[in-house]
Amino acid sequence: MFGTLTGSDLLSPAPILDAAQRYRGTIVDLDASCVLGPDEFAKAREALARWLAGNGLSAGDRVIVAIANGPLFIATLLAILACDASPLVVHSKTPPAELLRYARRFGARFLAGEPEDEPGRAEIETTSTRVTFADVLPLDWSTLSVGDHTPRGPELRGVPLHPTSGSTGLPKIALRPGYAALEEARHYAETMTINADDVVLAIPPMSHAYGYGMSVMVPLLTGASIVSMRRFSPKAVQRALLAHRLTILPMVPAMLDVMSFSGGVDMRRLRWVLAAGAILPRRSAKQFHRQTGAVATPLYGTTETGGISVATAAAGQDVDGRVGPPMTGVEVTVRLSDEPGHASDLGRLLVRSSSQMKSYLDERGELSPALSDGWFDTGDLAQIADDGTIHLRGRGSEVINVSGLKVVPCEVEEAIATLPGVLEVKVYAGQHRAGSQMVKAAVSAERGVSVSDIRAHCEEQLVYYKRPQVVNLVDALPRNPAGKIIRDQLP
Numbered sequence: 001m002f003g004t005l006t007g008s009d010l011l012s013p014a015p016i017l018d019a020a021q022r023y024r025g026t027i028v029d030l031d032a033s034c035v036l037g038p039d040e041f042a043k044a045r046e047a048l049a050r051w052l053a054g055n056g057l058s059a060g061d062r063v064i065v066a067i068a069n070g071p072l073f074i075a076t077l078l079a080i081l082a083c084d085a086s087p088l089v090v091h092s093k094t095p096p097a098e099l100l101r102y103a104r105r106f107g108a109r110f111l112a113g114e115p116e117d118e119p120g121r122a123e124i125e126t127t128s129t130r131v132t133f134a135d136v137l138p139l140d141w142s143t144l145s146v147g148d149h150t151p152r153g154p155e156l157r158g159v160p161l162h163p164t165s166g167s168t169g170l171p172k173i174a175l176r177p178g179y180a181a182l183e184e185a186r187h188y189a190e191t192m193t194i195n196a197d198d199v200v201l202a203i204p205p206m207s208h209a210y211g212y213g214m215s216v217m218v219p220l221l222t223g224a225s226i227v228s229m230r231r232f233s234p235k236a237v238q239r240a241l242l243a244h245r246l247t248i249l250p251m252v253p254a255m256l257d258v259m260s261f262s263g264g265v266d267m268r269r270l271r272w273v274l275a276a277g278a279i280l281p282r283r284s285a286k287q288f289h290r291q292t293g294a295v296a297t298p299l300y301g302t303t304e305t306g307g308i309s310v311a312t313a314a315a316g317q318d319v320d321g322r323v324g325p326p327m328t329g330v331e332v333t334v335r336l337s338d339e340p341g342h343a344s345d346l347g348r349l350l351v352r353s354s355s356q357m358k359s360y361l362d363e364r365g366e367l368s369p370a371l372s373d374g375w376f377d378t379g380d381l382a383q384i385a386d387d388g389t390i391h392l393r394g395r396g397s398e399v400i401n402v403s404g405l406k407v408v409p410c411e412v413e414e415a416i417a418t419l420p421g422v423l424e425v426k427v428y429a430g431q432h433r434a435g436s437q438m439v440k441a442a443v444s445a446e447r448g449v450s451v452s453d454i455r456a457h458c459e460e461q462l463v464y465y466k467r468p469q470v471v472n473l474v475d476a477l478p479r480n481p482a483g484k485i486i487r488d489q490l491p
Contacts, residue, residue: 011358013081013158015178016220019185020045020078025196025225029070030240034136036071044134049079051131055141059084060155062108064099064144065207068092068230072137073206074216076112081158081178087112088161088173089207092230094463096120098415103146105363106161106173111142120460154367161361162209164303164406172368173361174304184213184306184355185221187327191310192272196223198247201240203232203255208405209303210276214250224248234262241265252277252404253284254436256296260287267294274299274310277404279392280319281435298323300390305376306355308332309390325388329353333375334384346393349382350375400429401437405465412468415461416441421449426477426485430470441468442490444476 024038036044057063063080065087067073080087088108090099097120102108111125115138122128128142160181162174188194202215206228219226227244229236232255240246249267251259253275259265267273273288276299288296300323301307309332311324326332336347352375360368370376381393400407409427416425423444430440443454451471458467478489 010179011156011159011175011177013084013160013178015182016160016217017078017081017178019182019217019220023220023223025219025223027071027074027225028227028244029072029137030227030229030236031068032070032137034071034134036134040134041071041075045075045078046082048075048131048133048139049082052079052085052141053083055129056143057083057085057110059157061085061110062106062156062161063087063110063112064102064108065089066092066094066099066111066113067139067207068114069202069206069211069215069228070137070230071226071228072114072133072139074220074226075133076139077160077216080112081160084157086156086159086161088163089212090163091205091207091463091465095460096124097461098463100124100144100146102163103144106361107146107365109144109146111140111144113140113142114138115140156361162212162303162357164209164360172363174370175358175361175367176304176306176355177358180306180355180357181213181217182221183329183353185217187329187353187355188214188218188307188310189222190328192248194218194222194224194248198222198224198271199245200224200226200248200250201237201244201246202226202228202250203237204250204252204277204404209301209306210250210299210404213301213306214248214274232258234259238262238265241267241270247271248274250274250276250299251296253280253296254278254403256280256284256288257434260284260291265292267292270294272297276300278401278436279321282320285319300324300392302351302376302378304357304370305330305351305353305378308351308353308378311389321392323390323392325390327353329355332384332390334382335377345383346381349378349380349390349392351378352376398428400427400439402439402465403436407439407466412439412441412458412462412466415458415466416443416454416468418461419445419449419454419457421446422454424477426490427468428487428490438469439466440470440472440490442472442474442477444474449473 027036125142126145131139159177164174204211273294273296275296280298285296297311299310309324309326330353333350334347383391412427413425425443427441430438454471472491478486
């Protein structure tokens with residue numbers, strides 16, 4: 001496990017930077033029609049690092065990185081680490097108000113983003129400069145209007161910072177330094193026999209744990225090539241399959257459903273079609289196999305631990321919570337539940353591995369421990385079969401799973417509550433007919449506040465997947481005599 005924070009080599013960005021120096025794969029940006037070989041990518045990346053250092057980036061600074069999938073995301077991440085600064089990676093569509101909240105909470109001085117028509121972006125910046133990466137990809141480098149930008153808490157140099165849903169409360173930052181990131185990549189590579197002959201289609205956001213591990217760190221470690229797309233569409237996936245020698249296709253279950261009903265395409269030559277971010281329903285697995293000839297393989301992990309398990313291809317359609325045995329280098333156990341009505345072997349899943357986070361960084365700048373005797377509590381309910389296979393049985397918290405992207409209700413509540421006239425709000429999970437989750441909100445507000453007002457406010461304050469799909473205006477939130485909200489009485 002990790003050593004102490006101060007002076008530990010385990011916090012160094014060196015493992016990631018060393019892997020980047022050795023990288024000999026090709027990176028293809030489908031949206032920009034850009035192909036970068038290893039030498040061209042290395043030269044452009046090193047030039048970007050020099051430019052950042054010459055434009056004010058110093059060791060210990062924190063930078064919000066809001067960039068979509070592609071070589072620009074990877075190069076910006078590496079260039080910031082090369083300057084001994086810490087990238088705080090967020091979704092590329094994060095709106096300005098949410099970016100500013102992150103900056104103020106966690107002491108970020110700069111923003112690395114892409115050209116946007118978003119009018120609110122200029123309001124949170126004091127300066128903004130555009131630089132072109134590899135002569136084709138524009139990067140906007142901005143100083144943020146955060147007043148005193150000095151990060152609170154310990155100085156962190158070259159430590160990637162990952163916002164996480166956690167299990168309760170507002171999002172915190174998971175510290176997953178270079179050593180942990182490369183250990184996760186090693187676990188993937190050894191378990192799935194990934195090597196330099198593989199080609200990964202990067203669809204899930206590289207800013208989120210799944211895409212970061214599988215589409216960035218695994219290729220850097222193994223030399224696998226990357227083909228990236230910014231937005232998922234069945235036609236774009238089909239074109240990529242025809243034009244490139246893809247071998248690994250990371251997806252989420254909802255994407256598999258869309259591919260199944262879009263006319264289908266033969267995917268049998270793919271070595272791995274992965275489904276992560278949510279439990280893969282048996283119905284989805286069967287339909288996908290019938291339409292494409294490929295087996296969808298459940299993969300399970302968390303932001304805090306990286307990848308935990310992957311089912312073998314032989315598991316086929318035996319899914320519905322079955323996520324396979326732990327990856328090479330990962331240990332799991334179950335803390336048995338004493339809840340009435342629970343199975344005797346059901347409990348909260350605990351994980352221990354060399355790829356897990358060091359600790360949380362909260363908005364007060366304090367490091368809060370996340371491990372107990374080296375074990376991380378995922379908050380997921382699970383059973384472990386005699387053969388070591390993990391069977392997920394649900395979530396032990398209120399976190400909402402929107403197509404594999406996690407939403408903490410209280411963060412959405414905090415954003416809605418800033419709208420003048422809102423009296424109280426409760427955000428909770430709803431369910432689509434197909435069984436997937438969505439965000440719902442019950443809002444008590446003064447007369448004159450409409451559902452349209454709340455939706456417009458959420459568009460300004462929250463990234464798209466955190467916005468409530470259903471907003472109900474209520475006279476008051478239903479509460480019991482103790483004042484607690486009665487979940488079953490929410491609309």
